Amino acid sequence: MRKALMAAVAACALIAAGGTGQAQEKLRIGVMATLSGALTSGGEDGVRGAQIALKQRGGKIAGREVEFIIAATDASPDSALRAARKLVEQDKVQLILGPLSGSEGIAMRDYSKTVPNVTVVDASSGALETTYVNPSPNYFRFNSNGAMWMAGLGDYVFKDKGYKKLAVIGEDYSFPYTQVFGFALGYCKAGGQIVQRQWVPLGTKDFGSVIANIPDDVDAVFLALGGGDSVNFLNQYGQTGGKAKFVGGSIMVDQTVLSSRGNAKRLLVGTPSSGGVADAWDDPKWKAWVKAYQDAFPADKRFASPSLFATNYYNAFNGMATGLEKVNADLSDGGAKLRAELAKVELDAPNGPIKLDDDRQAIATTFITEVVETPNGELTNKFVRTVPNVSKTMGLSAEAFKAVGLPSRTNPECKP
Amino acid sequence: MALAEPRLAIATPRPREGLAEVIARQGTAFWIVAALLLVMPLIANPFWLVQILAYAMILGMIALSLMFLAGYGGIVSLIQMTVAAFAAYLVAIFGDSAITQISLKWPWWTAVPVAILLATLFGTLGGALSVRTEGIYTIMITLAIGSAFYYLTLQNYTIFNGFSGFNGVLPPVFLGVDWGSTVPFYYLALGCAALAYAVVVYVSRAPFGLALQGTRDNPRRMAALGFDVVAHRIAAYAFASVIAAFAGVLLVWYQRQVSPGTGGVGPVVDILIIAVVGGLSRPIGPFIGALVYVLLRTFALDLLEGVGFEGKRYQLLIGLGFLVIVLFSPDGLIGIWQRLRDRYRRGRETQAAQMRVGGGSP
Structure with a gap:
């Protein structure tokens, strides 16, 4: 009996500990990627792209150390929502990088409307509807859509x-x-x-x-x-x-x-x-990015040159980071200032200049x-x-x- | 169907027990868990309430319907997740969703009963198709129905809206309560799960459940005694389908959307894993299995990264976890718990016996 009680108390303590979360010292960014299913290799390369971008900034944005919290999906909208809810509700992130795949993007667009304090920067998903039909004010996309x-x-x-x-x-x-x-x-x-x-x-x-x-x-x-x-x-x-x-x-x-x-x-x-x-x-910027990619990981842990996903995650992270630097990584207002800055970001990306239109969709090469x-x-x-x-x-x-x-x-x- | 007659025949030798006896029969562990679940909103944050506990209860209900069939009827049916997914789809189709060109926008109090009714019918029909088979053949047929349903939803756009499915399916606002907000939804899931648990416990002791267990152990003898074995099994399918259908409605409200992935082959097998890991011998098993499953699914990646491994191997960890449980206890977590308790009791008895012996000497 006493043992059962102790166990119950311990369980409560555990749950409570999980709930309190940590002080917002580190800047926590949720990264969604397809780490199972048909698009696994793309998801893994996407994560590499984001990691390289973070490394190039010395692991910091506006002086704050950045922590990636990676959430796995399998390209289905269900898994994307589950991953996003875990990031937002359990890990308390205010910034999400992802998702990777088209239908995930549409699900995330609708989800983002229910969490207005979270800023989602799409990382590679390419459905047209995501930013064309009922776009969400806190959803940004620095990559082109599939069309x-x-x-x-x-x-x-x-x-x-x-x-x-x-x-x-x-x-x-x-x-x-x-x-x-x-x-x-x-x-x-x-x-x-x-x-x-x-x-x-x-x-x-x-x-x-x-x-x-x-x-x-x-x-x-x-x-x-x-x-x-x-x-x-x-x-x-x-x-x-x-x-x-x-x-x-x-x-x-x-x-x-x-x-x-x-x-x-x-x-x-x-x-x-x-x-x-x-x-x-043979554009010098592209070559520099390819070299950075090849130097960052040993040959058997990467592709011969960065995939579309690695490049998109890289750009998405840089877009997000540029916006964050403008507001000094201050998200205390629920990210409103950040979103105003993000909409104005113009990236000189390795794959050509990127700017956003009125629906926060990239205009790119x-x-x-x-x-x-x-x-x-x-x-x-x-x-x-x-x-x-x-x-x-x-x-x-x-x-x-x-x-x-x-x-x-x-x-x-x-x-x- | 010759269901009614034998029911009376068996009902007589068992005296009805009052509510007080039922309550008294439960052990302390039961009451601790029940009380803990009731006050959970005071101690746990919204993520734990909904994403872990409510989700585990919903999956637990689906696995419970499988446990009922497998544990009491000896029927391993893989159709239960499909029934739940079908109910979820029907709620989205008849009710309201963001896919306005398909959803019929019926109020929830018509959409939900119709969804449950049709899903139950679907589960019963699936049961009727597979009822004359045993063991592996039942698994094959039900799995075939499940994957046929998966591919239908994946490729049909006029009714099921293909790969994207339906999003924006919101839980209703009823009696002034928004059942989609955290605490009401938790209690809704808890209420449904508790009800399903109680009903399964009741039915397992009722004449119908006893007869079903008879058909599991010796169908030929039961037939000789005058029971219609096939009818009993189909009725068991129908009963299990009701539970799965209720869980399906909760599932679509929990996810706020439904897509083919909800009823894919992966989730179908996951339900079997949940039931087996939890233990098929008792109705509480599936809920324990579901909780373990949800915890592993949610935190395996963090756990791996936390100890410095590559996160992408998280599915390996999930698989290993389940393998270890099944390997060490064929009867799942319930079996481990029971064995530990037995050992503890035996240990105490021998201790007591030794004390008696020792007490005799000066």
Whole structure:
């Protein structure tokens, strides 16, 4: 009996201790990343990006030591909400860096409205709706959305590559829809045709039927896959002996895939793509960032060069830090001053200048790239050209963009 | 269905016990835990109340419905999480959510009963499909139903809204109380969990539960005695589905949203893990299992980073934790507790016996 009582008292004490929290000496930043599921490698690289940015600032912002509290998600909105609530309610953070994935971003946008004192700086998620439909006043995004990353690619694929007819294979959630949406805007305007769209569940292991369904008469296949799914698809496509040409979505030809083991990735050589980074860009700022990335971690604990996720987390952290420095890391007003400063931040990022629009969405540079093999056998993205100052309406007027509708499995139609 | 007759036949030899006896029968541990749970809002912060305890109680209820089937009926059904997820989806579809083009905006007092009713029907039908199978085959069929439901929700946009599911599902404001705020939601979850626990305890001792345990131990003999074994099992599915459906409604209010991940293969298996880790022999087991599960899920990453390991291996720690529990006690945490208590008692008895012997000598 006495033992049971003691145990109960101890349990209470534990819970109470967990509740009191620590004095806000250190600046606590919650970092959300996909540390399980199909996008694990991307999430891990994202965390590396944020860690490098923090290290470059000596571990401090405005003189206050920074502590990262990492919360794992699996790219589903459920897991993102659980992670965010833990960060806000248990760890008492007022700053969140993340999430990584598209549907997580939409869930976080709505969650952020319920916690107005928390400032969320999106780190890589790319759904259009996140900052376009009912945007949240405490949600900032220093990366382009999935459609913006496709700006100019459709034109390039149609005119320079001469692919007139395409089939699409993508994962069945908001980010790939957004990518296909952005691609189709330019591609269909140029005169291209998308004859088929196949959507597969995130984390698909067996692409057999999908591969068998690819029409014979298309010039290329647009792949809007990511992480483990891309590698699985390429392996299985290689085994069937297929010879199709590909056009890649932004995370299809990212370092997370190009650095994977096995030979299947060689199918990607010659694949045009576009996104927020170009591995082999010779801009000095980009080179400096690549070097910082390569120096920060031993070769077996990182990719050959920073992935889109590492770069986005790096930029997001720097954006957040720039805002925090302006207000001397003072969050006592619930972050209102910080948010006013964040909206004005202009980043001179390694992947081109970034500023925010009225909905706190980045206006940034898109890179058109092509996969090539370097002499030492590594795959990398050759820089083709930049499309500067891409905004979320993709160069259309607000009304014209609104008329296109929102990304979905079928929108926009791309019939001749 | 020949349910009614045998029920009477068994009911007679067991005298009804009054409330006082029921209360007296519970041990001190029970009352300490009950009192602790009741005053918890005074000692724990909102995060612990909702994100740990209420969540554990909701998962515990779903695992309880599995424990009822597995422990008393010998049916290992993996469909319980799917029933809960279905109820959660129905609340979002019939009630209000941020996906206004699908949600029908019924008031909660129609949406919730309809959701529970339909989810129960779904669980009962799933049970009827798998009831003639045993052991691994039941697991296979129910798992197949579960993953079929997962892929349906993932790929259907007209009803289930695909990968994103429904967000903005808010708990109702009723009797002037916002049931979504911390303390009311905690008590709501606690009330539902306690009710589910009590009902399961009651049913397990009622004629129906005893007959169900009979069908578990010797279905052929029960059939020879005149019991309709299949009907009993389907009724057990229906009963378990009600509990799971209630938990599903709480789950969607807790998450404020529902998406295919809620009823994916991962969570389906997690419920089995919770029930097995907690212990399948007693109704309190699933709740203990759920608490351990939620704690591990929430803090494994912090724990690893705290001792200087790479945080990304957190799932390894979760898996190891469960492995150790199941390895050392096939009957879960309940089994460990029981063995410790038995050893303590035996130790005291031998001590007392030695004292008696020793007391005799000068």
